[in-house]
């Protein structure tokens with residue numbers, strides 16, 4: 001089982017991990033702000049199911065938590081350690097970040113999860129024979 005970085009990269013960039021087309025078609029009317037947390041249910045290019053059945057979202061939550069806890073919060077801690085923030089403002093900023101950041105990176109975390117999943121299990125892509133309706 002070799003990791004397919006090309007599939008991960010396609011997905012991370014908002015493209016379908018299978019066909020490579022943008023997952024949002026030209027007729028997608030989702031607002032720019034809503035695109036931060038909304039992931040289309042199906043690829044606009046090939047119809048591949050992007051939001052699979054119950055439980056699949058847990059991988060996106062792991063990415064979301066990881067990016068928030070190990071990507072954003074260390075920046076707040078570093079700002080405090082460097083003296084750029086007082087302790088009370090660092091705490092306020094950290095609390096605000098844990099509520100604001102996850103919804104704003106939800107779609108990105110979902111794309112990273114799709115890329116991770118299909119990067120490792122590329123044989124489960126529809127082009128590999130898996131059904132489209134799962």
Ligand SMILES: [Zn+2]
Pocket residue numbers: 016017018019020021043044045046047048
């Ligand atoms: Zn597709």
